[in-house]
Amino acid sequence: MGTQAREVRLKSRPEGMPKPENFEVAAVDLPDPAEGQALVRNLWMSVDPYMRGRMYDRASYVPPFQIGEALQGGAVGEIVASKDPKFKPGDLVESMLGWREAFVAPAAMLTKLPQENVPPQAYLGVLGMPGLTAYAGLLEIGQPKAGETVFVSGGAGAVGSLVAQIAKIKGCKVVASVGSDAKAQWLKSLGVDEVVNYKTCGDLLKAVQTAAPNGIDVYFDNVGGEHLEVALEVARPFARFVECGMISQYNNMTAQPGPKNLIYVVGKSLKIQGFIVIQFAHLREQFLRDMTGWIKDGKLKWEETVETGVENAPTAFLKLFSGGNTGKMLVKLS
Amino acid sequence: MGTQAREVRLKSRPEGMPKPENFEVAAVDLPDPAEGQALVRNLWMSVDPYMRGRMYDRASYVPPFQIGEALQGGAVGEIVASKDPKFKPGDLVESMLGWREAFVAPAAMLTKLPQENVPPQAYLGVLGMPGLTAYAGLLEIGQPKAGETVFVSGGAGAVGSLVAQIAKIKGCKVVASVGSDAKAQWLKSLGVDEVVNYKTCGDLLKAVQTAAPNGIDVYFDNVGGEHLEVALEVARPFARFVECGMISQYNNMTAQPGPKNLIYVVGKSLKIQGFIVIQFAHLREQFLRDMTGWIKDGKLKWEETVETGVENAPTAFLKLFSGGNTGKMLVKLS
Numbered sequence A, B: 001m002g003t004q005a006r007e008v009r010l011k012s013r014p015e016g017m018p019k020p021e022n023f024e025v026a027a028v029d030l031p032d033p034a035e036g037q038a039l040v041r042n043l044w045m046s047v048d049p050y051m052r053g054r055m056y057d058r059a060s061y062v063p064p065f066q067i068g069e070a071l072q073g074g075a076v077g078e079i080v081a082s083k084d085p086k087f088k089p090g091d092l093v094e095s096m097l098g099w100r101e102a103f104v105a106p107a108a109m110l111t112k113l114p115q116e117n118v119p120p121q122a123y124l125g126v127l128g129m130p131g132l133t134a135y136a137g138l139l140e141i142g143q144p145k146a147g148e149t150v151f152v153s154g155g156a157g158a159v160g161s162l163v164a165q166i167a168k169i170k171g172c173k174v175v176a177s178v179g180s181d182a183k184a185q186w187l188k189s190l191g192v193d194e195v196v197n198y199k200t201c202g203d204l205l206k207a208v209q210t211a212a213p214n215g216i217d218v219y220f221d222n223v224g225g226e227h228l229e230v231a232l233e234v235a236r237p238f239a240r241f242v243e244c245g246m247i248s249q250y251n252n253m254t255a256q257p258g259p260k261n262l263i264y265v266v267g268k269s270l271k272i273q274g275f276i277v278i279q280f281a282h283l284r285e286q287f288l289r290d291m292t293g294w295i296k297d298g299k300l301k302w303e304e305t306v307e308t309g310v311e312n313a314p315t316a317f318l319k320l321f322s323g324g325n326t327g328k329m330l331v332k333l334s
Helices: A120-124 A129-142 A160-169 A181-189 A204-211 A226-234 A277-296 A310-322 B120-124 B129-142 B160-169 B181-189 B204-211 B226-234 B277-296 B310-322
Strands: A003-010 A023-030 A037-046 A075-082 A092-095 A102-106 A149-152 A173-178 A194-197 A216-221 A235-243 A271-274 A304-308 A328-332 B003-010 B023-030 B037-046 B075-082 B092-095 B102-106 B149-152 B173-178 B194-197 B216-221 B235-243 B271-274 B304-308 B328-332
Touching: A003 A102, A003 A310, A023 A102, A023 A310, A037 A092, A037 A120, A075 A120, A092 A120, A120 A328, A129 A160, A129 A216, A129 A235, A129 A277, A149 A160, A160 A173, A160 A181, A160 A216, A160 A277, A173 A181, A173 A204, A181 A194, A194 A204, A204 A226, A216 A226, A226 A235, A304 A310, A310 A328, B003 B102, B003 B310, B023 B102, B023 B310, B037 B092, B037 B120, B075 B120, B092 B120, B120 B328, B129 B160, B129 B216, B129 B235, B129 B277, B149 B160, B160 B173, B160 B181, B160 B216, B160 B277, B173 B181, B173 B204, B181 B194, B194 B204, B204 B226, B216 B226, B226 B235, B304 B310, B310 B328
Parallel strands: A149 A173, A149 A216, A173 A194, A216 A235, A235 A271, A304 A328, B149 B173, B149 B216, B173 B194, B216 B235, B235 B271, B304 B328
Antiparallel strands: A003 A023, A037 A075, A037 A102, A037 A328, A075 A092, A271 B271, B003 B023, B037 B075, B037 B102, B037 B328, B075 B092
16 A cells, blocks of 8 residues: 655756746655654645755755755654654654655654644744744844844744844844835734834835934844845944845845945944854754743744645745745645 | 154045045144153054044044044053153053154053063064954954864965964964065965965965865955955855954945855855954953963064154055055154
């Protein structure tokens, strides 16, 4: 008895903005699990901006996706059959084997989900990679102090919306930029002090200067480009720039000039630091404890934007680049 | 009895590259020192690239120079007369009251020089501000580990030549860039592994890639511009960029675009950090102990480029921007 499952493969490498035709859906027959393996049916999968980088054919901290092969990414699923003593049918597990409805894999590639009072897809967002990215990036690199001003771009995204709330929990003034009035309203409802809609505000520099008249101490960068230049301009001496992402640049066909005021890194003694979330893996326990505590206390909230069906995973992914998500972008698989 | 002394004043704010006519020499009559003051005859004064920034009329971590007033900067001098018990005639002192032949000032503005076996002007270079800049910038921000590769631009300058040698002392491979073959020869004689003459090497990126085929772990930036873009290109993951200065940009009339590959800060998890030397004032004792030890052991050497007479201080300053100095640029005043 075999199991059939659909998966999404990279059909061709995108040039510039990815298009639906760069992806293809294929059906595969799964073998029965061998000794030490399990069969998993994915319930939810994640799409994240960093995946765009893996679509280029270049060396990086994760190898590139291969044409004709299924894409990969965070997913949560349910054990259907197991030939490993660590898992039994019904167990909820996390893996990096998203972009497919089901799979057979060695038990070592699966992590059992903790038993917290949250839905399983929370482990792809607030309690997963985006959550740890926000938590560790802000606290370890940004080092915000109570009373300081934190500016976060992509403020309504999976990471940005958590950064904004954690900064509030830490006693900071928070300025966020977003791309729609609905997102702005959501962030205001979460207690964010000032929200700038960068698409309608006119002069972004003036808008941020008005929102943060005394400047900023931390900039959590999800977008790069003009936002980064504005942040350099309004940065106070010794400000910390958490370089989480530069989504505005991911689909450039040619390299774009950097900010014309980068010299402020010298004149204002700034720190501009990138990171990858796995360097903070040692903080996972503290992260889960803090985050679940804040969730229970009602201090930390999140949104999900959901597409349904593995065939719509490319659509979900593409929406990341047009601001089509509020909070975590997810694909519901079964 | 009065003392006459000449001083150099800012006559007009430079636009672009400073010119001799932006400066003027004036003679002033010094009063006798009052209670708690001392009369100091300067022996040596320092010119440093950061002084260009103080010639702009803008807020910064040090206030701008004022038109019609004497410039300021590091100087070492000798007490001529003192009405403060802390100083007696003949004492050697350091102050920020350079750009003048002599001055009367409160004792609190003077620091007695330690009694080390070095000439007094060493406290304007290897054992002074440039020395601490090199030492603390490299070790605290760059955090070089034995076996790593350190790239330093402005490698034959007051700071760069010390960075190169300290990195060697710490067991690193050192690649330096300089602007003349004579400077390159000097650095090679100090044990620097690879030296690139950026004026004659042709493609700077290729030259640095050849000198550091496995990439760089630390970039000590004194120049900015193309060098910074090259360093971003050859940086290994988690490389540290010590942003000491960007002398190639200090005389720009209009802001220039930043490096077109700044996105590597995200993709390679880089840290790009500026600093001011006073934030490392607490390291001064350890710095002096290490540096004097290395000097005694013959591991640390330095060069001086000397102009004579306060009227030639502007000439000395201008030479900083045309590569006219090897090692520390100084003005001998008496």
